[in-house]
Amino acid sequence: xEWEVVIGLEVHVQLATQSKLFSxxxxxxxxxxxxxxxxxxxxxxxxxxxPNEEAFRFAVMFGLAMNAEIGRRSVFERKNYFYPDLPKGYxxxxxxxxxxxxxxxxxxxxxxxxxxxxxxxxxxxEDAGKSLHEDFHGMSGIDLNRAGTPLIEIVSxxxxxxxxxxxxxxxxxxxxxxxxxxSDGDMSxxxxxxxxxxxxxxxxxxxxxxxxxIKNVNSFRFVERAIKVEAERQIDLxxxxxxxxxxxxxxxxxxxxxxxxxxxEVANDYRYFPCPDLLPVELSxxxxxxxxxxxxxxxxxxxxxxxxxxxxxxxxxxQLTQERATADYFETVAKSSAEPKLAANWVMGELAALLxxxxxxxxQSPVTAGQLxxxxxxxxxxxxxxxxxxxxxxxxxxxxxxxxTVIEQRGLKQVSDTGAIEKMIDEVIANSAKQxxxxxxxxxAKRPKMMGYFVGQVMKxxxxxxxxxxxxxxxxAKLDALL
Amino acid sequence: MHQLTIAxxxxxxxxxEFSSVEIxxxxxxxxxxxxxxxxxxISVTAESALRQAESADQxxxxxxxxxxxxxxxxxxxxxxxxxxxxxxxxxxxDNFVPxxxxxxxxxxxxxxxxxxxxxxxxxxxxxxxxxxSYYGPVRNPWNPGHxxxxxxxxxxxxxxxxxxxxxxxxxxxxxxxxxxxxxxxxGLKPTYGRVxxxxxxxxxxxxxxxxxxxxxxxxxAYLLSAMAGHDPRDSTSLNRPVPDFTATLGDDIRGLxxxxxKEYFSEGLNPDAAARVQDALKEYxxxxxxxVEISLPHTHLAVPAYYVIAPAEASANLSRFxxxxxxxxxxxxxxxxxxxxxxxxxGFGEExxxxxxxxxxxxxxxxxxxYYNKAQQVRRLIKQDFVQAFGQVDVIMGPTAPNPxxxxxxxxxxxxxxxxxxxxxxxxxxxxxxxxxxxxxxVNGLPVGLQVIxxxxxxxxxxxxAHQYQQATDWHRASAPFAQTAGEQ
Numbered sequence: 013x014e015w016e017v018v019i020g021l022e023v024h025v026q027l028a029t030q031s032k033l034f035s036x037x038x039x040x041x042x043x044x045x046x047x048x049x050x051x052x053x054x055x056x057x058x059x060x061x062x063p064n065e066e067a068f069r070f071a072v073m074f075g076l077a078m079n080a081e082i083g084r085r086s087v088f089e090r091k092n093y094f095y096p097d098l099p100k101g102y103x104x105x106x107x108x109x110x111x112x113x114x115x116x117x118x119x120x121x122x123x124x125x126x127x128x129x130x131x132x133x134x135x136x137x138e139d140a141g142k143s144l145h146e147d148f149h150g151m152s153g154i155d156l157n158r159a160g161t162p163l164i165e166i167v168s169x170x171x172x173x174x175x176x177x178x179x180x181x182x183x184x185x186x187x188x189x190x191x192x193x194x195s196d197g198d199m200s201x202x203x204x205x206x207x208x209x210x211x212x213x214x215x216x217x218x219x220x221x222x223x224x225x226i227k228n229v230n231s232f233r234f235v236e237r238a239i240k241v242e243a244e245r246q247i248d249l250x251x252x253x254x255x256x257x258x259x260x261x262x263x264x265x266x267x268x269x270x271x272x273x274x275x276x277e278v279a280n281d282y283r284y285f286p287c288p289d290l291l292p293v294e295l296s297x298x299x300x301x302x303x304x305x306x307x308x309x310x311x312x313x314x315x316x317x318x319x320x321x322x323x324x325x326x327x328x329x330x331q332l333t334q335e336r337a338t339a340d341y342f343e344t345v346a347k348s349s350a351e352p353k354l355a356a357n358w359v360m361g362e363l364a365a366l367l368x369x370x371x372x373x374x375x376q377s378p379v380t381a382g383q384l385x386x387x388x389x390x391x392x393x394x395x396x397x398x399x400x401x402x403x404x405x406x407x408x409x410x411x412x413x414x415x416x417t418v419i420e421q422r423g424l425k426q427v428s429d430t431g432a433i434e435k436m437i438d439e440v441i442a443n444s445a446k447q448x449x450x451x452x453x454x455x456x457a458k459r460p461k462m463m464g465y466f467v468g469q470v471m472k473x474x475x476x477x478x479x480x481x482x483x484x485x486x487x488x489a490k491l492d493a494l495l
Numbered sequence: 496m497h498q499l500t501i502a503x504x505x506x507x508x509x510x511x512e513f514s515s516v517e518i519x520x521x522x523x524x525x526x527x528x529x530x531x532x533x534x535x536x537i538s539v540t541a542e543s544a545l546r547q548a549e550s551a552d553q554x555x556x557x558x559x560x561x562x563x564x565x566x567x568x569x570x571x572x573x574x575x576x577x578x579x580x581x582x583x584x585x586x587x588x589d590n591f592v593p594x595x596x597x598x599x600x601x602x603x604x605x606x607x608x609x610x611x612x613x614x615x616x617x618x619x620x621x622x623x624x625x626x627x628s629y630y631g632p633v634r635n636p637w638n639p640g641h642x643x644x645x646x647x648x649x650x651x652x653x654x655x656x657x658x659x660x661x662x663x664x665x666x667x668x669x670x671x672x673x674x675x676x677x678x679x680x681x682g683l684k685p686t687y688g689r690v691x692x693x694x695x696x697x698x699x700x701x702x703x704x705x706x707x708x709x710x711x712x713x714x715x716a717y718l719l720s721a722m723a724g725h726d727p728r729d730s731t732s733l734n735r736p737v738p739d740f741t742a743t744l745g746d747d748i749r750g751l752x753x754x755x756x757k758e759y760f761s762e763g764l765n766p767d768a769a770a771r772v773q774d775a776l777k778e779y780x781x782x783x784x785x786x787v788e789i790s791l792p793h794t795h796l797a798v799p800a801y802y803v804i805a806p807a808e809a810s811a812n813l814s815r816f817x818x819x820x821x822x823x824x825x826x827x828x829x830x831x832x833x834x835x836x837x838x839x840x841x842g843f844g845e846e847x848x849x850x851x852x853x854x855x856x857x858x859x860x861x862x863x864x865x866y867y868n869k870a871q872q873v874r875r876l877i878k879q880d881f882v883q884a885f886g887q888v889d890v891i892m893g894p895t896a897p898n899p900x901x902x903x904x905x906x907x908x909x910x911x912x913x914x915x916x917x918x919x920x921x922x923x924x925x926x927x928x929x930x931x932x933x934x935x936x937x938v939n940g941l942p943v944g945l946q947v948i949x950x951x952x953x954x955x956x957x958x959x960x961a962h963q964y965q966q967a968t969d970w971h972r973a974s975a976p977f978a979q980t981a982g983e984q
Contacts, residue, residue, distance in 0.1 A: 051595060053817040057588065058575045058597060058694040060729050092813045092858075101814020152831075154819070281857035285867060288700035288808050290730050487613055 013251070017243040018223075019178050019208060020170035022133075023185055025195045027070045032062030032160035033138045036106065039161050041201050049141070049156035055099035055117040055466050060289050063088075063089055067304065068293065069160040070194035071136050073112045074164060074306050077188045078131050081114025086136070088139040088287045093280060096154050097141035105137035105165075106221070107284050109292070112164070117188070118312065119180040120330055128182050130169040139163050170209065170220065175239035176426065179232050181204060182333065187311045191336045199230050209257070212246045221246070222256040229263050238263035242270045309335055314339055322352035331360055337374045344381035350387040358384055360407050378409045387415040395419060397424050400476055403419050428479040433470070436478065437487050440469040441494075451491055463487065496521050497657040498974070499565055501714035506659060507554055508565045513566030515555065521528025521608050526611065526658050531741040532639065533977065535653040537572045538580055539612035547609040554607065563721055564607030569662040571650050572613035573620055573695040574600050574705070576982040583696045584616040584628040584646075587816045587842035588825045598726045599663055599705050602919045607719035610623035614662055615649030616619035616845045619813065620670055620698040622646050623916040625819030625847040626907055631950045634903075635678060636975035637941050641900040644916075645676030646969020647705050650708050651678040652914050661709035661718050665695060667702045668801055669920025670895075672932035675708050676895035678936040679962065681971060682708035683715050686952050687927035688733035690719075691726030697812040699805035700731075702924040712933060712969050716740035735952060743955045749958065752888040758794040759893030759919055771886065771936030771943040772894045775964065779892070782963055787888050797922045799916055803857045803870035804925070810854030816842065849910065878926040885950045890960055894919055895932040895944030919946060929954050931959045934970040940971075 021151045034040055035052035052059045075082045089108040112134035120126045141159035143152050167186060170390040172178045186204060196203050211223035226242055226275040228236045233349045242263075246256050261270040286292075309317070318329040318339070333339045346352040363384065367377060370463040385403055391395050396404060396419060419425055427433060435462045441448055444466070451462050463484070497519050499507065503609035507513050523541050530536050547701035551565035573595035575581045579624040583586045587594035596604070603610075617627040625633040625648025633648040635641040635655040647664035654662055664671045675682030690705040697703060707718035719740065725734040751903045755776060760769055776786055818824035818838025825837035843851070877920065881911045884891060896916055906913040921961075923930035928948055935945035949957040 014878075055819055056821065057581070057583065057591065057696040058593070058595075058692075060693055062728060062730055092814060092855075094814065096817075096819050096831065096933055099815060099820060100811075101558065101817060102811050182758060218500070279862045283810075283855060283860075283863075285858055285863075286809060288731075289697075402576070 014340040015212050015243075015247050016215045016218055017174060017239070018211045018213060019169045019172035019175075019239060021166075021168045021172065021181060022207040022209070024167045024205045025166065025189050025197070027067055027162040027164060027186070028068065028193065029064055029066045030194050030394070031064060033064050033067050033136065033162035035160055037160065039139055043157055044353060045144075045153070046157060047157035047305060049159060052186065053099065053156055053160045054478050055101075061104065061287075063290060063293065067136060068111065068295070070162075070192070071134065071164050072295065072300060072303050073307060074114035074166075074189065075115065076300070076307055077192055077310055078112065078115035078134070079116055080131055080134070080417045081113035082295065082300050083111045083113055084297075084300075085109060085292050086111040087292045088136075089284045090287050091282045092126050093282060095140070096152065097143045097156070097159065099141070099156060099159055103138060103140065104287055104290070106135035110135035111477065117184060119177065120178055121176065123325070127177065129171045130171050133398055134164050134166040135438070138286050153162060153427055157473050161483055168212075171412060175236040175243070178208065178239055182232060182235060184311075186338055187334050187336075191310055193308070201233070202230065205230055208235060208239055208242075208247070210239055210242045212243055212250065213429045222258050224256065224258065224270070225260045226263050227260055229275070234263060234265050237265070237268055238270060239360050242266055245270060262326045268417045311336075311339075314460055318342075322356070324352065324356055328356050328360065332356060335374065341374050341377070341381045345388065348382065348385040349392070350468055351392055353387070354388050354391065358388065358405075362402060367406075378411060383408050384415045390415050390419060394426060394428065394479060396424055397476065397480055400424050400426065424477060426479050427477050428482060430482070433474075433478055433486055436470050436473045437466075437483070437490055440466060440473060441490060444469065448491070448494060452495055463491070496908050497525055497978075499660060499712050501563070501660045501717050502711070503708060504566050505563070505717070507774050511559075515551040515567070515609060516545060516550040518565075519544050519567050519611070522658060524609060529656065529977075530653075530658060532634065533652055533656055533658075534633050535615055535643075535656065535658060536569065536648040537582055537584070537615050537649070539901070540579055540610060541581075544609050544611045551607055551609060551938050554714055556966065561605065561607040563603070563717060563960035566661075567609040567611050567659060568603070568718070569611050569650065569659045570613050571616055571647055571662065571664050572666050573577070573616060573696050574659070574663055575696070576600055576610070577663060579613065581613065582629070583620070584618040584630060584842065585847070586629045588696075589629065589823065593694070595694060598691035598728065599695065599722050602724060603663070603718075603721050608721075610667045612651055612764075614647070617646035618847050619696070619809070620646040620665060620667055620747040621809070621846050621850055622702075622908065623669065623673055623913050624658065624901070624903075625649065625652075625674070626903065627773075627844055628746035629844060630645065632903055635900045635941075637679065637900065639977065641941065642677070642894070644668040646674075646676035646898065647682075647708060648809070650735070651680050651682065653677055654678070654680045654708050654979065657974065657977045661707055661714050662716075662841050663705060663722070664708045664910055665703060665705050666920075666924065667698045667704075667805060668924050670919040671706050671708060672930060672944065672946060673896045673916060675932040676934075676946075677900040677942065679937075679942030679963075679970070679973060679975065680708050680710055681712050681715050681931065681933045682706065683719060683931035683954065683958070684923065684929060685719065685723060686733070688731050688788060688956070689723045689929070689952070690912075691724070691729040691732045693726055698807040699810060700810050701808060702801075704804055712958050712965055713741060713744055714742060714932075715931070716937050716958045716962070719958070733952075738955050743959050746959045747783075748779075748960055748963045751784040751890065753778070753779055753784050753786050754789040754884050754888030754891040755786055755892045756789050756791045756794065756884070756893055758791050758889060759900070761909060763854060763915065763918065764894055764936065765794075765896050765898045767938040768894055768897070768899060771888050771918045772892075772937065772945055775935035775945045776892060778967060789884045789888060789891070791877075791884060793873065793876045794922060797877055797925060798918055799872040800873035801921045801925060802853065802916070803875065803913060804839055804867045806850040806854030807857045807867055810858065812844075813847065813851055818842070819944050847909075851914055874925045874946060877922050881922070881926045881948075891948040891949075892952075893946050895946040896920070897965065898906060899938045899943055921980060924949050927951070929957060931957055931961060935964075935966065935968075937973070940976075942970075945952055
């Protein structure tokens with residue numbers, strides 16, 4: 013039997029507003045517990061919510077980037093349930109009239125193909141606080157700093173057909189929200205959280221299978237693994253004649269398995285109703301059009317432009333544009349060095365490796381775009397070879413200054429002095445009688461390959477600093493003269 | 496001095512006939528001596544009142560006194576007062592001291608008033624008799640065996656007993672107008688959004704509105720001029736200019752078209768009370784107004800719609816009282832569920848629990864359309880009735896309550912009978928219209944209230960209409976027996 017996996021994602025994105033959705037308290041991450049919760053966030057009696065204009069602006073920008081309909085009128089509702097980290101006893105969210113309606117985006121897959129994924133809707137809502145269950149000896153601590161932080165919940169249609177597609181979609185969302193600057197997208201800090209609805213059906217079947225919801229998976233890798241194991245679990249269950257129960261499950265990354273959460277929640281009735289403290293928000297067409305005009309260049313458009321302006325392959329252009337900071341970095345290097353291909357190779361090669369090794373984001377890169385451009389300029393003007401350039405790059409990463417300083421201080425300047433190179437070549441030939449003999453006796457066709465030995469020796473003698481092109485030319489002339 | 500109206504106190508203070516400290520001290524003494532029987536105050540803030548009075552006297556002497564400088568009043572205990580316990584009449588908030596002032600409190604403070612304390616009320620403003628208060632019932636100064644109405648029973652009784660010349664109050668379904676009617680005082684519920692709800696503890700957010708109770712329309716005009724105004728902290732606050740409501744009190748009302756809804760004089764209305772209201776309407780005719788019979792055909796649906804919408808909103812508004820962050824918490828909770836169940840079970844009274852249950856039920860899956868949505872449709876129809884009526888008339892008049900003050904415990908076992916007390920007042924809340932009550936006669940020694948419902952933002956006209964009646968009649972000057980006997984002390 014051939015199975016098809018059907019996935020829909022609900023993604024919560026924390027908006028990078030200065031203050032909370034309904035209060036003036038700061039949204040800064042990492043402050044001491046309960047220092048960023050004002051009377052409104054604490055749901056003190058008599059306090060009232062006032063909507064944050066910036067959150068609306070961000071949500072509309074997101075909707076426009078998703079090619080979605082914008083809710084000209086949106087309504088906040090109360091979702092009622094008791095939990096200690098939910099101070100009002102209800103979450104203010106949107107249901108019947110969300111700010112962002114249906115839309116569609118394209119995702120790019122590793123095999124080079126692409127696919128359209130439909131957006132069901134996205135709505136604005138407030139985040140809850142955090143319950144802390146450690147360090148309190150039989151009690152729980154509550155931190156309300158996060159309570160009231162604005163989120164958009166992005167709900168896709170069940171259009172995704174594999175864990176890889178789900179991750180590609182999630183990465184696309186990540187890329188869009190960070191391009192727009194409406195979220196830092198930092199999954200480790202919970203700025204982006206994902207719930208996955210997973211079901212399976214026999215290939216060709218029209219009807220959807222019973223789905224389970226995997227809650228709160230907080231990294232791209234875990235999303236991929238969680239969906240894979242959950243789909244396998246469902247397929248095994250069905251193949252053994254069992255049935256899938258509609259329920260909420262948790263992904264345990266240590267055991268790489270999903271587990272049923274006690275399904276008391278299924279019986280929950282949230283008793284939604286429009287929040288009477290907040291009037292419906294009406295957005296004018298002018299407001300929306302103004303924001304449309306202010307949208308930055310988005311990843312797809314940037315990728316296409318990089319490919320055509322800089323002569324990059326579609327794959328490279330896509331890689332470079334996934335993160336706005338990377339794209340900006342690349343573009344600075346490409347423009348100031350006027351060597352876009354070299355720039356692309358360095359950004360995706362040495363720089364990516366360095367950042368990966370040091371676990372840094374591109375914003376934290378110890379080598380600035382200007383420094384990298386300076387390095388590329390020295391490769392281009394033959395001051396150093398590509399090989400030496402890697403050394404210089406490492407030195408720059410260690411804070412030894414820009415390329416020229418490193419080259420100067422370490423004496424790495426490429427030797428292009430004919431006399432010096434000839435002298436080194438003469439010494440190598442004098443010390444390599446056997447290899448010279450072999451060279452002379454070899455077939456004409458084999459000789460170029462045999463040159464490698466001599467080049468290597470000269471390089472070694474010059475500590476890698478001799479101009480490789482000159483070595484080749486002079487060496488060939490000298491060896492051929494011995495024939 | 497306790498008989499003085501706010502207008503008279505303002506004059507007396509400016510002309511140095513007495514000081515704010517003198518009148519404040521006298522009223523505090525009166526409260527101390529008399530309120531034990533009346534129970535109209537939950538908290539008396541004598542010390543801070545005297546400090547405020549002293550500073551008011553200094554400002555009066557310096558000549559930079561704001562409008563109400565030195566005038567003593569009281570706040571309903573639903574308005575948050577920084578540093579002073581704000582209980583909302585509930586055990587749940589018996590220990591709650593807010594770190595902020597309600598907008599109404601700030602506004603009146605800026606106008607220079609002196610606050611004597613916090614008045615008693617039905618628990619979370621849920622009641623029409625002031626019998627649901629955790630702090631015990633308030634007695635009616637006209638007859639201590641009777642209720643003063645509710646939920647602003649403490650404010651109304653304190654004004655009627657001449658413990659204060661005026662007080663703040665709130666009205667969700669009649670909580671200003673019905674107690675005003677039952678105590679012979681004048682009270683006004685403004686247009687929804689006129690007075691900010693910031694710091695006013697919520698019962699039903701789409702219906703709640705703060706307003707004043709005093710002894711005359713003129714005094715109400717003074718207080719409302721200070722209380723009203725836009726407040727960006729309340730998203731439903733109206734950004735409209737607030738006139739000086741006392742400025743238009745001399746306007747001529749000849750030619751005024753008064754709508755008299757036939758549905759307000761049907762069965763259920765006490766015939767003697769109906770006669771007093773008819774007398775008042777005749778007085779208006781004498782003053783040159785024209786009576787126009789109108790129909791508000793959906794009136795009979797107001798009480799049922801209200802008792803879906805108000806409890807639905809309340810069920811969510813009161814969820815924050817969970818024993819976690821402030822307010823009452825049960826002893827030794829075994830776990831989270833126990834903490835919630837016992838804190839709320841022990842902290843809330845019967846009527847509050849009844850309304851939370853009704854509201855949660857009305858919002859439940861499977862019932863939402865039949866109850867909540869239907870009630871919202873009815874609400875729109877009721878509003879439509881008024882919009883049509885105000886096409887023909889300037890104000891609408893009728894009774895405020897179906898009966899004069901009833902006896903303590905008379906209706907406590909019959910919630911529906913209690914709910915019908917608000918049959919004539921609820922529509923104005925559902926429609927968001929301004930409405931007031933003023934005394935227009937008595938039945939067996941108990942006051943009867945005339946209700947005036949105005950068009951949106953038409954408070955100035957309503958106050959003048961009430962003022963013209965009070966210029967021509969004396970009902971508002973009749974003082975309660977309790978105030979008279981006690982006044983001899």
